[in-house]
Amino acid sequence: MIEVPDVEGRVVIAMSGGVDSSVAAALLAEEGFDAVGISMRLYSTPQEDYSKSCCSPDDLFDARMVASKLGIPFYVANYESAFRERVIDYFVDEYSRGRTPNPCVACNNYLKFDILLSRSLALGSKFLATGHFARIDHSGEVPVMRRAKDENKDQTYFLFGIPREALGRILFPLGGMTKDEVRVEARRLELETAEKAESQEICFVAGGNYKDFVAERLKEKGTIPGKIVHSSGKVLAEHDGIHSFTIGQRKGLGIAWDEPLYVKSIHPKDGTVVVGPKSDLAVRGLVADRCNWLSFERPPGAFECEVKVRYRSQPVPAFVTVGADPDTAFVEFAEPVRAVTPGQAAVFYRGDEVLGGGWIEESRT
Numbered sequence: 001m002i003e004v005p006d007v008e009g010r011v012v013i014a015m016s017g018g019v020d021s022s023v024a025a026a027l028l029a030e031e032g033f034d035a036v037g038i039s040m041r042l043y044s045t046p047q048e049d050y051s052k053s054c055c056s057p058d059d060l061f062d063a064r065m066v067a068s069k070l071g072i073p074f075y076v077a078n079y080e081s082a083f084r085e086r087v088i089d090y091f092v093d094e095y096s097r098g099r100t101p102n103p104c105v106a107c108n109n110y111l112k113f114d115i116l117l118s119r120s121l122a123l124g125s126k127f128l129a130t131g132h133f134a135r136i137d138h139s140g141e142v143p144v145m146r147r148a149k150d151e152n153k154d155q156t157y158f159l160f161g162i163p164r165e166a167l168g169r170i171l172f173p174l175g176g177m178t179k180d181e182v183r184v185e186a187r188r189l190e191l192e193t194a195e196k197a198e199s200q201e202i203c204f205v206a207g208g209n210y211k212d213f214v215a216e217r218l219k220e221k222g223t224i225p226g227k228i229v230h231s232s233g234k235v236l237a238e239h240d241g242i243h244s245f246t247i248g249q250r251k252g253l254g255i256a257w258d259e260p261l262y263v264k265s266i267h268p269k270d271g272t273v274v275v276g277p278k279s280d281l282a283v284r285g286l287v288a289d290r291c292n293w294l295s296f297e298r299p300p301g302a303f304e305c306e307v308k309v310r311y312r313s314q315p316v317p318a319f320v321t322v323g324a325d326p327d328t329a330f331v332e333f334a335e336p337v338r339a340v341t342p343g344q345a346a347v348f349y350r351g352d353e354v355l356g357g358g359w360i361e362e363s364r365t
């Protein structure tokens with residue numbers, strides 16, 4: 001059931017205090033690995049919000065309880081300042097520029113699979129393991145990232161930025177299990193976290209209202225107000241700041257119109273937000289920047305694949321042309337795709353293999 005290479009040695013397991021990483025830790029320990037648990041303290045929330053946030057004292061306590069039950073060493077690493085800079089500041093900054101950030105990708109890139117991975121290797125560990133739903137196939141000459149067995153839980157969209165050289169040092173023990181199977185294992189192992197609820201989408205925004213969170217943090221820096229304009233050119237309203245809008249957004253525009261209106265584009269230069277009917281949202285392609293290639297040392301000049309432009313969207317067939325600098329990829333969809341959003345990831349798949357991905361810079365009509 002557990003998907004790990006047939007080797008021995010020390011494994012650091014990143015323990016969030018949730019059920020997934022608890023089961024991953026337990027299965028690794030059961031498999032005979034010399035498992036060491038580490039929880040990252042990433043963010044402190046006001047006392048009353050603790051229970052709703054990640055890495056709260058409750059979560060750290062749960063992780064410690066599980067580690068103690070498994071009889072494995074457990075440490076807490078304080079990465080609050082790195083998290084603030086690389087995830088929270090980035091999150092606010094992207095919204096302030098009219099883009100839609102993806103903090104989970106940033107956290108994976110800079111915290112889990114950079115700082116924590118380096119620390120784990122420095123501690124003499126062969127691998128860093130997490131409870132992500134994704135697979136790394138260690139069976140071939142070079143490791144390959146693949147989608148999780150549980151399609152509904154697959155998290156590879158958030159993992160495209162892992163350095164290719166790091167794949168051989170990472171274990172995702174839950175990649176071959178469904179979420180239901182993980183719960184069953186948690187009960188079998190009598191883990192304290194067996195019935196724990198799923199964590200919320202953006203862990204550091206207690207209560208989930210990220211627009212208020214961003215607005216509060218932009219009070220000093222200032223926002224970019226402007227006009228809401230219909231794609232036909234008609235000015236419909238004024239707004240207080242582009243940070244409140246996301247491409248494809250329908251709710252909260254506050255405009256009465258004879259058909260539903262959606263945000264089509266956001267222009268940070270003058271604060272214009274263009275809205276239009278749903279049909280306006282479809283685009284033929286995109287430009288992705290800061291690409292990371294998992295399956296190629298150097299990508300071919302052009303290739304066919306499937307691309308996913310949002311976590312909850314289906315991959316669509318596309319033709320990718322790689323720029324002279326392989327950091328950039330030009331993507332042409334086989335069929336138009338709606339609401340391609342700068343700041344989100346474009347992740348390239350071939351079947352269940354994750355070829356790589358990049359950050360969406362702009363859409364192409």
Ligand SMILES: Nc1ncnc2c1ncn2[C@@H]1O[C@H](COP(=O)(O)OP(=O)(O)OP(=O)(O)O)[C@@H](O)[C@H]1O
Nearest residue numbers: 014015016018019020021039040055130131132199
């Ligand atoms: N604060 C943290 N400290 C250590 N590891 C973490 C932390 N947050 C997340 N992780 C690791 O990253 C994995 C994926 O994180 P994510 O936030 O998606 O949690 P999840 O899918 O709800 O999993 P879990 O049930 O383990 O919390 C976790 O399973 C865990 O291995």
